[in-house]
Amino acid sequence: DDALRKLGITYSAAENRIQAEWVAIVGPDFARHATPGALDKGVLAVYVMGSTWLAEIKRNGVRNLIARINAHCGETLVRDIALRAAPSGYKPRG
Numbered sequence: 001d002d003a004l005r006k007l008g009i010t011y012s013a014a015e016n017r018i019q020a021e022w023v024a025i026v027g028p029d030f031a032r033h034a035t036p037g038a039l040d041k042g043v044l045a046v047y048v049m050g051s052t053w054l055a056e057i058k059r060n061g062v063r064n065l066i067a068r069i070n071a072h073c074g075e076t077l078v079r080d081i082a083l084r085a086a087p088s089g090y091k092p093r094g
Contacts, residue, residue: 014077015039018069025072026065035086042079044069047086054085 015038023031033053037045046065048054057065062081069078 014073015044017073018044018077021072025069037084039078042077043082044078044080045082045084047084049086051085054083057083 015036018025018036018039022036026034033050034046034048034057037047039045046057048057062083065081066078070076
């Protein structure tokens, strides 16, 4: 397992799970405005639509979001979140 972790396979599986279960983790309203990206060494990129949502999540939601993801998955997959503005024309899956 440690060998797989060093190769990034554990993170890849965790990243796929978070992406696949995003709506169940965060709810449909949140998922309409934000979507997960890459998970790298416990840091999940989250792409957010619009500066208002980005500011709101930065102010109130990062720790809560980390807790919700880890609780849903039953293990600590995410240690931190890197919020990013979604590229122009990008549409979350929610």
